[in-house]
Amino acid sequence: MAAELNDTDPTAGPEATAGPEGAPGGGTAVAEAVAEKPAAKKLCAYDLIKAFEAEQLKPELPEIYVGDTVRVGVRISEGNKERVQPYEGVVIAKRHGGLNETITVRRIFQGIGVERVFMLHSPQVATIQVERRGKVRRAKLFYLRDRVGKATRVKQRFDR
Amino acid sequence: MSIGILGKKLGMSQFFTAEGKSIPVTLIEAGPCRITQLKTPASDGYTAVQVGFGEIREKLVNRPAAGHLAKSGADPLRHLTEYRLNSVEGLELGEAITLERFEAGQKVDVSGDTMGRGFTGYQKRHGFSRGPMSHGSKNHRQPGSTGAGTTPGRVYPGKRMAGRYGGKQTTTRGLTILKIDSERNLLVVKGSVPGKPGALLNIRPAKRVGDKEAT
Numbered sequence: 230m231a232a233e234l235n236d237t238d239p240t241a242g243p244e245a246t247a248g249p250e251g252a253p254g255g256g257t258a259v260a261e262a263v264a265e266k267p268a269a270k271k272l273c274a275y276d277l278i279k280a281f282e283a284e285q286l287k288p289e290l291p292e293i294y295v296g297d298t299v300r301v302g303v304r305i306s307e308g309n310k311e312r313v314q315p316y317e318g319v320v321i322a323k324r325h326g327g328l329n330e331t332i333t334v335r336r337i338f339q340g341i342g343v344e345r346v347f348m349l350h351s352p353q354v355a356t357i358q359v360e361r362r363g364k365v366r367r368a369k370l371f372y373l374r375d376r377v378g379k380a381t382r383v384k385q386r387f388d389r
Numbered sequence: 390m391s392i393g394i395l396g397k398k399l400g401m402s403q404f405f406t407a408e409g410k411s412i413p414v415t416l417i418e419a420g421p422c423r424i425t426q427l428k429t430p431a432s433d434g435y436t437a438v439q440v441g442f443g444e445i446r447e448k449l450v451n452r453p454a455a456g457h458l459a460k461s462g463a464d465p466l467r468h469l470t471e472y473r474l475n476s477v478e479g480l481e482l483g484e485a486i487t488l489e490r491f492e493a494g495q496k497v498d499v500s501g502d503t504m505g506r507g508f509t510g511y512q513k514r515h516g517f518s519r520g521p522m523s524h525g526s527k528n529h530r531q532p533g534s535t536g537a538g539t540t541p542g543r544v545y546p547g548k549r550m551a552g553r554y555g556g557k558q559t560t561t562r563g564l565t566i567l568k569i570d571s572e573r574n575l576l577v578v579k580g581s582v583p584g585k586p587g588a589l590l591n592i593r594p595a596k597r598v599g600d601k602e603a604t
Binding site: 272274275277278280281282285304306328329348350351352353354 | 408
């Protein structure tokens, strides 16, 4: 899908073609500069905290937007057994960033609205899949709480 | 009576346990400290070890301090502190003290100066309740009564009043070490410690009243 976008977009085209050639050289140069810095100078507090948090960040998380319908695999341990329970709903809010990033997922379960907050980088969140992209005009979809039935639907968007 | 380590508070973050619980943690850059003096009953009348922490430029050390540090071959250091011991056997002058003396899961006491708040009022310093802010009240953040009248005719000593708050040494006891990164001299403890990021901290193995002292 990304390739299609680049082809249709005239400005992005040249950059995209130059990108793969230029990227490895540029990437290593940056990596070297970063690697050299700590050796030359002691890591400052900010860098140390960043590094500590980076260890805990999940490397691959899907891009989640507000309005998306997501399926979250929640790790549940009962006694010694551990299983993953899916939970599906609409993302009505995203909060914080980095290690502390959370999403609020709302679903209607047996006629009652249920909202769960997930810490995206928590080991309790085993998997996250985006089932459907939503088209919304708000960063927080709290208005969905006041709506019932058909009105709670979020329009689908196809450009993400 | 065990040897501790000096460190610098880096700041707070969070840590996920295996169960997925998010725990507030403080990151401390601890050590390496250097043993600058060994005190024995013969030389000083008591047993202790003096350690230094925080490398600085040579010109920031005055001559007496430089001479003292030269005895142990240590680089110029900013902070010196003492730990009382039962014996200094096995310790050498100039020896480095690193986080390898500690282990994950161990409990520690962390001392440091609290954040200085300057001259503060009754509400902030002692948690007094405040007066009504409206309806004609002029008693917003006043102290209330400070005592009886003609008898005793004075304010009792120790009466809680406005004044300097913070900037005093306190100890947070029994913090659990969650992680140690000896390579980066990084100590991760559960919970909060006194002071702002950059503050000097003294980290010692936890001491509880009634605990049998290890030699």
